[in-house]
Amino acid sequence: MTQPRPRYAPPEGFARLRLTVAWDGAAYAGWQSQPSAPSVQDTLQGAFLRLTPDVFxxxxxxxxxxxxxxxxxxxxxxxxxxxGLPLPRLARALNAHLPPTLAVLDVGTAPPGFHARFSCSERRYVYRLLRTPQRHPLWAGRALHVPGELDAAAMNAAAAQLTGTHDFAAFATQEDRQTVRELRGLSVVPGQPVWEIHVAGESFLRHMVRGLVGTLLLVGAGKLEPGAVTDILASRQRAQAGANVPAHGLYFSGASYGKEERG
Known part of the structure; x- marks a missing residue:
């Protein structure tokens, strides 16, 4: 029987807001606060501090x-x-204090018990591939350029074998947590000129998504048979899987929450 998720509340005297945020990852050392590099977390908090000194x-x-x-x-x-700032005006007020690389798309009152991280039941990513003979300057930093041919059917055959609950140690980088995860979705969607690889799961290991994509690219290029991914899973050895693809093609595309967190 599935245990109900814990319910979270803000500290006494505080109200919890829920935001949707978008950013260009090239400008940041990731979400998490960094002592000597710009992070999304610190930049967003800085904008809030311009509006109120007491903010978590x-x-x-x-x-x-x-x-x-x-x-x-x-x-x-x-x-x-x-x-006191009305919520309909808050996103615009925050964006006035944020750089062009980061934006608050919307703001609302968080439903009771909501926690952006711990209440999340599914996280989704998209990896984009620019499938053209020549690079394109408008996709630089937005998609991985792959000039060679790719076999989408073979990639999806491998993806089907990776989907489900497995030990993904072979796809993780320097991971000290337990490595069993449920991969709920993995599919390759060809397009013109951009292909997308969609990935969904409740949680992921460090660099797991990028390792999965790197392995699917080996399959697509004919350097690895689709069925070989089951042996890679069983090996639990990072060297058996494909290299991590560059970060610039990866996008956090959305998340899902339980009914009680949606309000």
């Missing part, structure tokens, strides 16, 4: 790595209950 550090659904983009990241922030 924002919390996101996922801790993206340096260079990874976000299209729609759920975030919660605890502000004083007396915070």
């Amino acid at each position: 550090r924002p919390v996101a659904a996922g801790r993206t790595d340096a260079g990874v983009h976000a299209e729609a990241m759920p975030v919660h922030v605890d502000v004083p209950a007396r915070f």
Whole structure:
């Protein structure tokens, strides 16, 4: 029987807000606060501090790595209950204090018990591939350029064998947590000129998504048979899987929450 998720509340005298945030990952050393590099978390908190001195550090659904983009990241922030700026104006006010690389898309009151990270039941990513003979300057930093041919059917055959609950140690980098995860979705969607690899799961290991994509690219290029991915899983050895693809093609695309967190 599935245990109910814990319910979270802001500190006494504070109200919890829920935001949707987007950013260009090239400008940041990831979401998490860094002592000597710009982070999304610190930049967003800095904008809040321009509006109220009493604000807690924002919390996101996922801790993206340096260079990874976000299209729609759920975030919660605890502000004083007396915070007077009307919510319909808050996103614009915050964006006035944020650089062009980071934007708050919307703001609302968080439903009771909501926690952006711990209440999250699914996280989704998209990896984009520019499938053209020549590079394109408008996709630089937005998609991985792959000039060679790729076999989408073979990639999806391998993806089907990776989907489900497995030990993904072979796809993780320097991971000291337990490595069994449920991969709920993995699919390759060809397009013109950009292909997308969609990935979904409740949680992921360090660099797991980028390792999965790197392995699918080996399959697509004919350097690895689709069935070989089961042997890679069983090996639990990182050297058996494909290399991590660059961060600039990866986007956090969305997250899901239980009914009680949606309100």
